[in-house]
Amino acid sequence: MNDCIFCKIVNKQIPAYFVYENDNIVAFLDINPVNPGHTLVVPKEHHIDLLETPDEVLSDMLTRTKKIAAAVIKAVKADGFNVGINTKPAAGQVIFHTHLHIIPRFSTDGLKHWPSKKLERPEMDKVREAVKKLL
């Protein structure tokens, strides 16, 4: 994909702070980190998002993420980490080449999680039935 920045990084046409590479994926530091050590795990093949990514690639992504995240949190002395995959612009996806964020977290970083709502039982039942029908 000519204009994909992640394809260019994978192909070494653009430099990146690589931390890991195997046959299927690369991992490099996000240049706009939420916290130090913020790392992206990226399949080498161009797939636009999670929904378009083959199962065998996804399997490798999450098992490798476990190992990479363990190294990242040790390296930056973090207290934990979030894994995130944003799919579609409404979810904050900006680069349309599948990628997974590893965000190191510190007890003192002050980052807030989204608030939860309360749905009544009839609405929960309705959602559940709609999802089940599609699976």
Place this chain on the structure above:
Amino acid sequence: MNDCIFCKIVNKQIPAYFVYENDNIVAFLDINPVNPGHTLVVPKEHHIDLLETPDEVLSDMLTRTKKIAAAVIKAVKADGFNVGINTKPAAGQVIFHTHLHIIPRFSTDGLKHWPSKKLERPEMDKVREAVKKLL
């Protein structure tokens, strides 16, 4: 695990809004959803977090998540979704049985993402070297 609420849900000792089940995982609606359709994908075996979860379980989790998320966003007519796995209390983990969040997103939901920082190159290099040494 006697006191684990997710083990009790898996074992059907506590009710839940199940949407999917196979030999390795279950998926059910989060009772405190960020948005309607917020779903948890949970391994049946008790593992406290992502770092402790075996590779074969993680593989199934993410490939299944792809299929479940596709159904969820269709069911609630969402515009996208976030996948999230919080690991350790500093990262917002509250229940210590591995679970993955599927959060449907709507263009109009107003949820904000965490701001990014700018790290200078020497600090990025230092982090990269520390991570690479551990991988």
